[in-house]
Amino acid sequence: MPGDFLPPLLLLALFGLTRACLQDPASAYRFTGTVCRLTYPAAVVLNEKTTKVIEAAFQHAKYPSMQGEKSLLFVGKVSYGLDNLEIHNLSIGRSQFELFPGKGIGLEISNVSAIFKGTLQYGYGSWLVNVAQTLDFEIDSQIDLGINPKLYCGKGKVAADTSDCYLTFHKLRLHLQGDKQPNWLKKLFTDFITFTVKLVIKGQICKEINKLADILADFIQDTAAHFLTDGDISVDIGVTAAPVITANYIESYHKGLTNYKNTTSVIDNSAFHPSQLTEDRMLYLWFSDELFNPLIAAAHQDGRFQLNISSNELTELFKMSLSSATPEYIEQCLAETATPELRVWSSSVPFVNTSTMGTAVWGQASGELFCGGQSTPTLSFITDVYVDVKASYADKKLLLHSKVNEISVINAELPSQNKQVYDESEIEFIREAVEKIGIPKVLSVLEVEITRLMDKQGANLFDIINPEVLPRDGFVLTQMDFGFPHHLLVDFLKRTLQ
Incomplete structure (x- = not known):
């Protein structure tokens, strides 16, 4: 079914705080003063705003500096560091979601295109050569994002478990100083670093989505509580x-x-x-x-x-x-x-x-x-x-x-x-x-x-x-x-x- 990333987060927020949740909804009916039902057509409307939330997740993720080293054939030990990673030219394709009865929500956001820019420090050496350089770099990316949040009662509120989060990279290429045609040594090196960058981007984006879910939940709960207070x-x-x-x-x-x-x-x-x-x-x-x-x-x-x-x-x-x-x-x-x-x-x-x-x-x-x-x-x-x-x-x-x-x-x-x-x-x-x-x-x-x-x-x-x-x-x-x-x-x- 078409849908988006926003409805479950809005609902998560609207559900509010509680001291205790009964496991069986039917047993909770008699203690219930008000009920909210959001149907599929509402998700179609909410879907129009999905890209803004996804943009916020990507743009406000804090990408940490990365350091490491690797032994490469004919080159020897290579040390590297990536710093000041920032996102540019972000665009979002479309999103889909499906409700799984009694289980949770399946979310897919496709064709997220972005350029990551930053600074690369690297050094490699052997008995033949010893090199140390600092270069600017760009990473072209095209990504699909999937999340399968589970809604549950936890810590006094309805919470979302977004740990089932994955990114599929259709394109992730690192270019040094705008060099679109690197030599074999640079290509060997950049291919290795690209694998590391994939792991970091995935971890930070999924972490930011979880953070946004918490922020949005608090925001909507505060808004709803304010509406019902005078x-x-x-x-x-x-x-x-x-x-x-x-x-x-x-x-x-x-x-x-x-x-x-x-x-x-x-x-x-x-x-x-x-x-x-x-x-x-x-x-x-x-x-x-x-x-x-x-x-x-x-x-x-x-x-x-x-x-x-x-x-x-x-x-x-x-x-x-x-x-x-x-x-x-x-x-x-x-x-x-x-x-x-x-x-x-x-x-x-x-x-x-x-x-x-x-x-x-x-x-x-x-x-x-x-x-x-x-x-x-x-x-x-x-x-x-x-x-x-x-x-x-x-x-x-x-x-x-x-x-x-x-x-x-x-x-x-x-x-x-x-x-x-x-x-x-x-x-x-x-x-x-x-x-x-x-x-x-x-x-x-x-x-x-x-x-x-x-x-x-x-x-x-x-x-x-x-x-x-x-x-x-x-x-x-x-x-x-x-x-x-x-x-x-x-x-x-x-x-x-x-």
Whole structure:
């Protein structure tokens, strides 16, 4: 199958860190908060960037100085040293890769052409002649590169064993001082040194590939961890088992544990099963309700669910036509007060439960209406809210769609008058205002704020194509195609060049 060197390294990085990996993926499912499946079509896109990574491997390999000696017929003992080996005129042909189910990945990068330049010091002697010289040299090369990495759990993360690395040299010729037609003695000498150079180049290139795999893994893990971190809230993306490789995709299983200050959530009853994902799209991200609920709880505890609406914006909102009559004290507040203000917040930890109907959200919302800069609210209320919410993503913006199931006012009072609100018409007004004004406003603010947070973490730099957010029983499945995030490659190569 056509493919490249980059997908397994990207996946290796995305799999993240973990304290322990279960040997059997099936036994790890119930501890898994999120799953990533990258299918073969995604590898086709990633393949476009392969040459940049291979170039980095060749160009940043440190080729050591080489010294040795050899006895040659008619010449005697020859000593040599090669120094300042550098690579020039590098070009990459094409790459292929194949997924071997349950085993690993086969990678082939063909027609790597380069010129190595450096300095040769040599000396040889006998009873007839004694010579010592220093010459510049060039090595023309044409190489095929093969790697068969194995992915496994090691040292607290999914690691890649790239020890099965080989180079096939179709051409490797050493020329002294640009001499393309060396005499028999130089040819005998250069043929001998060329064999040594082959071993050094192979060792250094394979070593650099292993190094790049580690750097890329750390880079993508850092990027993913940063994306899932804001303030005191973060998500542990460590894996619960080694990735599963089939002929059509690579799948990884992540903890998805919320960290907030000194607490960490627990997942031990996840609903995941591989049959819940298909192979039609390039990328699948599976999220358990057991991931969302601790994350929402942390946001609630961190005071994220608060909203203040004031002045003209508040007045405009209440111009919406409602079937319930507006209480006189609210009309007076909005009409006669220059700076009315409504403060709303979540007064209990929201809870979500996802089904094919959407994500059902239960929560308690409180609100206070202030008029004319007063320190005591004119109206104070608490409502229980039960809403189905569906999400979509288009034009690099999050969109939230709601269907109200139930809203009940469990308390309402007029603190400035020191009395409870018992009038049924006023209670109905508050309930209707929460349904038709409050919930749409809160969702519109959440759309903007979550989009802003995603953009802050770099989501808008990805070319996400036709994303779908599908609610299912106990989980949300996001599936999409994508264009390679070029900025990630640029950032990675910048780090590599440092």
